[in-house]
Amino acid sequence: MAAPRSSPVPAPGTTLRGDLVAETLELTAVRCTLPRCLTAAGAWALAFPAPGRLTVRAVLRGTVWLSVDGAGQPVRLDADEAAVLVGDRPYTLASDPETSSADAPPPVEGPAGSFLHAGAAGRDTVTLDCCLELDPAAEELLTGALPPVLRLGATTAEAPAVRWLLAQALGELSADRPGASFALGHLAPLLLVQVLRALLAHGGADAHPAGLLRALADERLAPALRLMHADPARPWTLAELARAATMSRTSFAQRFKDLTGVPPLAYLRRRRMRLAQHTLRRTDTPLSAIAASLGYGSDSAFSTAFKRATGLSPRHYREAARSTPEFPARG
Incomplete structure (x- = not known):
């Protein structure tokens, strides 16, 4: 098995020009x-x-x-x-x-x-x-x-x-x-x-309105989603995201949850964990660099959030992914 390369966390919004469905698919491991x-x-x-x-x-x-x-x-x-x-x-x-x-x-x-x-x-x-x-x-x-x-x-x-x-x-x-x-x-x-x-x-x-796919295709939510995808490290506030969608905070939060099943900031946290999993599986990027690129102020803060989401520390997740080719993404 070839050694994973060292690289920063990908910036999906840059390479895929705003195609949020394609960007999300890039982080998946589909097999048939x-x-x-x-x-x-x-x-x-x-x-x-x-x-x-x-x-x-x-x-x-x-x-x-x-x-x-x-x-x-x-x-x-x-x-x-x-x-x-x-x-x-x-x-x-x-x-x-x-x-x-x-x-x-x-x-x-x-x-x-x-x-x-x-x-x-x-x-x-x-x-x-x-x-x-x-x-x-x-x-x-x-x-x-x-x-x-x-x-x-x-x-x-x-x-x-x-x-x-x-x-x-x-x-x-x-x-x-x-x-x-x-x-x-x-x-x-x-x-x-x-x-x-x-x-x-x-x-x-x-x-079936509750689902990420519906949200990614929703024109009203798309501007806010693009912001979160393009810069997941930024500590986005509900007010900023609602303003991008030209909606009130209450209306934006309700519509977002109706379409995805989760509140906007919970979606952002989940997005960060998906990016972290992708990077841990495929690269040798140091944990400190991953933490910084996703907006965490310290390795310990990142490790705590990652373990809460996946059940494993980032280090153990990477080790499991290296030793088991079919190791799935979790969280």
Whole structure:
């Protein structure tokens, strides 16, 4: 494992030119499982347990009916369409919503992912899917925002990209080309970007107002959020942030909490901890430099705040991240 480089805490507002969603995604560690391919023909229906993770599925050929427990009527997905599942509920895929389902058998594992066939011989229907493993920073973007199932019709801007990304992931591994695992690691964040774009474009966030994603896209809060993101070390006051949003302090604080679930200054503290985690995981920057760059007057003040947020001291957090490649962000 290469030694992390020494660098200051990133200044997201500078490098990403105010794209707050992109800036937040830069701090996440998104991974995706190996792509899974389902082929089917004739009459068929398979019941799947809750995947426990955000799942993206694209239909390459044929028609699939998707039913998610407790989510209303079945959703029809035709070729070139896709769906996003939160992953906390069992679901059924079928050739027809009236077909009786059987439990999905274990898929056949191969070097390019998992393969499963249903119904008669043939490949009238072909779908691809994968699960996205998100660290808490990415989960925070989606908290309360995603409906149980989000359909991406063939005419939406996101569906072709989702389909291409999943097919590209499968193709990378099927061909056993050099660098395939590296490519898969970069395809996962692109999938998440498409999910977020779809959510913002098709109204899911409006139905679930409490969530960071909704706040990042809110024009009234955007000026205040840009200030906090561009200079997280500054001891921003509620009055300054409200003035940037051209709102009264009471109205600003209420709207901010309604959209994010937390008060403005609590959001700022959480933002500082995300930046600290990112820097501790990826660089050798001294703790004193991290503390100063985030507005803490001493190492001890920073360590106390960090441990309160994550359960670990900064030093122990860094050691755990170095010794365990899959060590997650916390807090």
